[in-house]
Amino acid sequence: MNLSMKSRLYIVILLLLVLTPFASAQTAGDGIVQGTISSKSNGELLPGVNIQEISPDNRVVNATITDANGHFVIRFKSAADKLSFSYLGFQKESRAIGSLRIINVGLTESGHALEDIVITAKKMYGEGGFKIPEREISTAVQTINAKAFEGLQVGSIDEALQGRVAGLDIVANSGDPGSGSSMRIRGASTLNANAEPLIVVNGVPYNISINSSDITNASQEQFANMLSINPDDILEINVLKDAASTAIWGIRGANGVLMVTTKKGVMGPTKIQYTYRFTRATQPKGLNMLNGDDYTMLMKQAYFNPNQDESAADIPEFNYDPGFSEFENFNNNTDWVKEVTQTGIIHDHYVTVLGGGERAKFRISGGYLDQNGTVIGQKMNRYSSRAYLDYSVSDRLKFITEFSYTNTDNKRDYGDLLNIAYTKMPNVSVYNQDASGNDTKTFYNISRLSKLGSAQRDLPNPVAIAALATNNVKNFRIIPTFRLRYDLTGEKSKNLEYNMYVSFDINNDKVSQFYPWEVTNVASNSTDVNRASSADTEELLIQTDNNLTWQPKFDNEDHNLILNGTFQSTTSNTTNQGIQVYDLASGTSTDASQDGFLNSSSTSTSTIRTMAYMARAHYSYKSKYIASFTMRREGSSVFGKNNRWGNFPGVSAKWIISDEDFMESTKSWLSMLAIRPSWGISGNAPKTSGSSYSRYVPYDSYIDLPATVPTSLRLADLRWEKTNSWNMGMDLGFFDDRFVFDLNTYHKRTTDLLFENLTIPSTSGFAIQSWKNVGTMDNDGFEVNFFANRILKKGDFSLDLNLNFSNNFNTIISLDQKVLDKYNPKYTYQNGEYLSRLENGHSFGSIYGFKYEGVYKYDEYNFGENQDAPVARDKNGNILTDENGEALPMMFAYGTTSEYKFRGGDAKYKDINHDGSIDELDIVYLGNSNPIMNGGFGGTLRYKNLNCTMFFNFRYGNKIVNAARMNAENMYNDNNQSIAVNWRWRKDGDETMIPRALYRSGYNWLGSDRFVEDGSFIRFKYLQFNYNVPAANLKPLGIDKVSIYLNFNNLYVFTKYTGVDPEVGYGGFGVSSDNAQTPRSKDFTLGLSIGI
């Protein structure tokens, strides 16, 4: 068998395509049938009636329509076939051909043709051929119908899901357009392999790109991109939480699975729906920063204080001396934050066309989104389109084609403008000012010859960056999927079905950047400016799935069994190319393809293949005792020969107690009581390929000898990361399921944790080992979900409520000492530094630091009067003295090179061990970054055609290091500070919590509880009004449906947190830290949807 996997697959597809027509090309004696079609009620002749010849296996073999006189002629293929007549507004009829050669039909008008058909069937859950009734789900799965957030203005579904699902914690990375969110289902069960859940769209895993050319934002950008499915297209989302349900996804299933089902075409006349949404977003007010006048006064003090030296503070930029040549540029009150922010506007258009007949159904949608960010220079637009088409060749054979296309053009800012704005000195001007103080047209940059500290001096002009620099990412993604479903027996009683799909995912990213010299103060021929770079990533992912499902029919209908065998394979090819050139002409050639000096170029390719076999069984008895089994065996090319294959079993069971006879008495109020135990193993593999080989790469040359060097360690020992999880669930329903509880508790243990880029001793010749299995970690938690459907119902008025909350507790069981050491560095006596301890048996995210006790009021201790001075005290608060009776001074890090004697106005830290020295021995536990609980609640009020939905999400009990505030209050460098520092200590006796200003000196901002804040919050996430115009009013206009909605997003955050937004991203191992990312904007959306 030398054929590649791919070509073998094609052969099978070909076989299938070729064989089917043969099979149905049966014996036939053709002839002609003709006739006239009229309306039964008034005898009117009907033109354009659809006539189809249908074979006994319900395949359409021929078709025609009636002419203007209602007459038709058709050459039939077989007399055994029948003719079917259908016409809009009339009931469908059919006639067997047999010996008839003239068939005249009178069609009956159908009064109900346009009315909705109510289908009463058991709701099924599953993908491909393996579908089980929803009530028989024995694993931890939560389903969200998109109706729940219909009309919500969200850039992507992750925003809409936030707070909706117990155990699914979603945190927005920042408010920048396209920056996306991080998701964690039941906490992170991995260290730094991918921790994001797997997304599955219509049964096909949706690839998260790993190799991004834009390294800094890689996972976030890609993740956001991945979720760019328009919320309008989503029918339903299932969140799979326990391993018994995720085991079938094997690789990456360890992080949980989000199964997205998109809407499909429906039978009936073609409908067109158009939606327009308009959103206006504003940046929430962040820290209030100093104006130029207050700033310069602060700076002069900060420079003077360390050595009480006037000349140190004699800096022309702070002096307001008209004799200074740049005077006009340094006498301003610039509000940089205001300069870089703007009102964000989003226009979102979306058109959907859907319809279909008995044989073919379609749904095609397309949209255009245009967004201006809340920071200047941010602009994104996105074209997206999705098509779903299914065609039944016969009752037994069905083809389904899906196609999605997204084209995003995201013009981002080059660098974090908001951050620059918060730090840039406010007395400097945006534009160069002439001698009389008027703005000229050129941007002003502080001269590189200025004596200001380099950090401030070289800080670029953020307004200039937005205007002149480019940082665009263009993404282009096409995902065609072809499916085939074939009923092998054709008999309902012995249901054996073959399903397959091939899905291609073509994803191209192009990042182009240009950084002009006008935005900085460096020379124009520097390698840092007039520099363009371009990076391309091309990915092709091919996924195939072949499976057979068999549902034997038992005589005793109490038994129900489904068996399934699946074979899957994936191939992913990635190519990255990057190039950077400098010394271009700013303004004219800003593209990396232009002729400049080549700074660097890179290219890399990678191929990863996986393959899996899977067997599944689902058995239920009386739909009351239910058991499911899964066994998946998956192999991945990223592992070495010995560890390539992993086994991922899953077992789950469910007992619906409320269906038992003995529960009959409680049936009136207890409509559902079921327990669901489950167990399973899921796996995680490294993201990179090729690490199982000792690789040699070319390394330029020496003189004229081409050089080659070994480039990596061979990972012969690397194994799958496996998560073993137990889940105990319970379903409760009261009063005919008007109140529904869904409860889960779980225990997950991840072994062979994967760790990326572990530092190894460089004496090995390598800096890092790309992957290593480093230990074991536990996640324990519980989830509670509660729905109340129509708890209040009075006339046209009704109310729904929902609530969920969850908790996840993470424990490190054992970790490689090297990993622990890496995260447990020695204390370095630096300002702003918090210690984080990673220890076996403890959770991560703990924050350690000093206790802050305010500011020393006086410099010199004076018995009886100036008590509050920096002197050492014993346990009882008595002053420690030296042999002469002099009070001993309070020191920092006594006996080290960092030794410092505290003075009046310095920060006062608690001397825990009363040794007169503030050092690492005084560091205490300050809290943990992991929330005790998170979740959401909300409700829907309905009154006639008006809906009002509100939703809140919350987090409780997590601590955040407010680094943004720390940097805005430390008075340590030239950065602008918040107005809080106006309350700083200035002279002996001042009573304040803000220490004195000390430029690059002292220890006034050690990592202490001063900057550790409670991150608990409740966010009023949205309030939405939705009004459907009554159909009666629309009918005369020929319009089906009009709905109008008004949506307020992010209305208010109830929190004690003093920063802009307590919702900061995960801090990984360390602590979560608020670094002043663009906060989530407050916005409102006005939407209009018209259906024709």
Next chain:
Amino acid sequence: MKNKFKLLIVAILLLTGASSCSNWLEVLPDNQMILEQYWKTESDAQNVMAGCYRGLIANDVTYRMLIWGEMRSDNFIKGDLTDVDMVKILGQEITPANANCAWGPFYSIINNCNTFLKYAPDVLKEDANFTVGKLHAMEAEVLTIRALSYFYLVRAFKNVPFITTPSIDDSQDYLATQSTEREVLDSITNDLKVAALYAKTSFSTPAYTKGRITKNAVYALLADIYLWDQKYDDCIQMCNNVMADNTLKLVGAESVINDVFYEGKSSETIFELQFNDKVQINYATRNLYGWSGITRGGVSFPTNLAPGKQYSPFKYSLGSGMYESEKDTRAKDFFVTDAVSGVYNIFKYAGLARSENTTTNVSSYTYRSNTSNWIVYRLSDVILMKAEALLQKTGASDFENVVALVNKTYQRSNPDADTLSSLKYSGFNDVQSLVLRERQRELMFEGKRWFDLMRLARRSNSTAPLVSYVAKTTAGNEALGKVSVMNALYWPIHKNELIANPLLVQNPFYNTVTSSTSN
């Protein structure tokens, strides 16, 4: 119908056939060779050998050769440097956090060498053209590159892990303990003795002969090691081996800047790393010394040591109105006085040519625009190593011969002056400082000075003589307090290295010192 069904089943079974598919998961990396497929031909071996050389011209490595060899010495003060770590080195403020004490770049070369030494012999079986003779010649080059790397490490850190096995996969133990300086010096000396047997005398092109390891390069390195190791007889022997080669000649004084440092591959060079603008720019000399783009480098020559100044090695007063090195061409060739700022910019390596107006005696300087090579050993160095060794060996008994050796380089640059006479130097210390002074004048900015001063300190087991030199720059007393003990002369092991390998023992001098300032 039935047939079709069977066919389908067969097709699925074929598709899922486990045995045929296990190969499918064997994905070889694109555009990369793997160990199992490598080491088949002579060129495979040669390419890895070239990789060892390529490592020597990597940025991190040349920077370290320069920084470890000279940055802490009295030859530099801060010029245009902005790199905080380097500024701290100039002030002797060195902590385990300083990026320049990371030793990884040298171990990367060592690992390449170890890989070559392990696998290259396998090629003998695979490639008939690859003879034992060729293998030995290449091994000699690789052994020498490895020895040179270890010699830098030993001089910088004293006790370092000595590793001779290649790192192949994750099952090996990478937690290495340190070997003593003694063990490392003995091992590399033995390796070099082998290399000296098999190394070639010369190659087919000048670039190879000067840019690759020859017998002379092995001798010069051995001489340097013996001198460091205070084995003066052996050192003299090695120097004699080099000096016996009459193809090595000092160029004329007027050609030094152009031939030796601008063009490179001169007749006095023994081993010179060959840079190429297209492959690797020598950023160490370009950024720290300057070039036509920026004539003022990161460091400059101390004003206190400029000709005519109190501590200058040039126009050095011998008392009673007599001067040594009064009109030394090197004082004009190797650095430039910036008339406006009074800064002495470095011209060696940065320059292309100096021309002197014969009437005004004012020099004009032309800077290079291409990248420079980096000389590891040249003849002057070897001559003066011999002078140093001879003096240490013979003590006061052979001043004449020592001074005669010094005269070889001195006279070239002081053509109009009288030869130095041993009579003018009235004792061992006088002659010792003359040798040191001549080495400073001749080899300044070549990454030698700090090691020269360390040898001085090691001989007396005291930092005092070293401090007396370093104190002559503008460095304050605080800085000098930081070189008060012998251990302070070595570098700390980088903090990340200690985290990665708990078996490493930090230089005790740095154990208690923590960084005193923060950003």
